[in-house]
Amino acid sequence: MSNLLVYSRSRSTSVEQIDDQTMLSSCRLQDTFTDAYVEIRVQLPELEIIEITSEFNRTQQNECIDVSGAFQKLKGVRIGSGLLKILKGLVADATDCKQFGFMVEECCHGVILSFTKDTMMQIPEGQEVGAEAYKNMVKENIRLYNRCAAFAPGSSMVEGIDPP
Secondary structure (H helix, E strand, O other): OOOOOOOOEEEEEEEEEEEOOEEEEEEEEEEOOOEEEEEEEEEOOOOEEEEEEEEEEEOOOHHHOOOHHHHHHHOOOEOOOOHHHHHHHHHHHHOOOHHHHHHHHHHHHHHHHHOHHHHHHOOOOOOOOOHHHHHHHHHHOHHHOOOOHHHOOOOHHHOOOOOO
16 A cells, blocks of 8 residues: 555635725645745726736745746736637746746636636526527627636537637
8 A cells, every 4th residue: 555646636716806806816825835826907998917916835836936937927918819829828838837938827717717607697486597508608609618627629509619
């Protein structure tokens, strides 16, 4: 039994509306090798990143110890179409810390997904919604694709949808 590999991972993303003009999105990643936290402030309604902070308490990547150079490059980026390509380009230019880029991306996805709750709230209470309604929701907002188990590839909720 002494040769068993022990590994655990926990990741959570949360979004909070601070005021009428500001949202705060944070991502925490804790696993056997990493303890990291990234937080972005987003200005509404433009969804512009106005502030980024991060904390890497434990990591095996020396590149992640100081990612402050990436902060300046990401300020002013708007969360919207083309975001993933923009983030990958800017983060790759500023740091080799892949975890930082991944966590900023998670924060941005959290902001996007927070706006879908209004759509979900429009469903009358007690009314059963079929898979077709969810499939249409993913078609209208493709960023939902593969963001949770229900919208993961192979799920009947996204059957026939080809992501970009």
